[in-house]
Amino acid sequence: AQTVTQSQPEMSVQEAETVTLSCTYDTSENNYYLFWYKQPPSRQMILVIRQEAYKQQNATENRFSVNFQKAAKSFSLKISDSQLGDTAMYFCAFMSFSNEKLTFGTGTRLTIIP
Amino acid sequence: DGGITQSPKYLFRKEGQNVTLSCEQNLNHDAMYWYRQDPGQGLRLIYYSQIVNDFQKGDIAEGYSVSREKKESFPLTVTSAQKNPTAFYLCASKDEQFFGPGTRLTVL
Numbered sequence: 001a002q003t004v005t006q007s008q009p010e011m012s013v014q015e016a017e018t019v020t021l022s023c024t025y026d027t028s029e030n031n032y033y034l035f036w037y038k039q040p041p042s043r044q045m046i047l048v049i050r051q052e053a054y055k056q057q058n059a060t061e062n063r064f065s066v067n068f069q070k071a072a073k074s075f076s077l078k079i080s081d082s083q084l085g086d087t088a089m090y091f092c093a094f095m096s097f098s099n100e101k102l103t104f105g106t107g108t109r110l111t112i113i114p
Numbered sequence: 115d116g117g118i119t120q121s122p123k124y125l126f127r128k129e130g131q132n133v134t135l136s137c138e139q140n141l142n143h144d145a146m147y148w149y150r151q152d153p154g155q156g157l158r159l160i161y162y163s164q165i166v167n168d169f170q171k172g173d174i175a176e177g178y179s180v181s182r183e184k185k186e187s188f189p190l191t192v193t194s195a196q197k198n199p200t201a202f203y204l205c206a207s208k209d210e211q212f213f214g215p216g217t218r219l220t221v222l
Contacts, residue, residue, distance in 0.1 A: 045213035
């Protein structure tokens with residue numbers, strides 16, 4: 001069974017700073033996807049970024065980028081030029097090709113301070 | 115606009131009553147999923163369906179039931195057998211990249 005670990009329950013940074021959220025996972029699979037989701041106070045889950053394990057290049061979406069280290073089973077999220085609207089819970093998730101079910105971490109509560 | 119709708123947003127029920135949560139999508143997605151979210155525990159998979167008239171148990175299916183009679187609809191019934199039903203319930207579709215707004219169920 002896969003597990004996803006987010007070791008930072010809470011983080012806070014000043015507006016416009018850069019912040020990195022950590023995620024590690026455990027799997028015996030070779031082909032899988034990794035995701036970061038954002039859940040603002042409205043509780044709507046929003047996909048932030050997605051990484052295919054077979055791609056060596058790290059995924060980037062505007063101010064959001066990942067550092068994917070497959071051998072280390074690490075998948076961190078970097079938010080650059082943080083904005084007040086980035087305040088939310090962030091969840092890391094894993095999905096293998098074989099069963100197409102998502103396994104979530106317990107989340108990191110990120111607060112952007114004005 | 116295409117998307118996933120869940121109704122109602124808030125739901126209150128007395129202990130011992132069954133309750134059905136609605137999930138509808140107009141995205142033409144085959145796969146649909148139900149999650150439960152509790153504080154400090156992230157999301158846990160209850161049931162999922164890859165195609166009409168077929169569904170599988172997730173990690174915490176006990177006390178829940180689903181049906182998938184139409185591609186657009188995947189209702190979740192929380193039965194009286196679910197020992198701790200108060201939670202936030204999220205429906206999703208297609209590789210779980212599209213989520214509904216959720217239903218907060220409170221059992222009194």
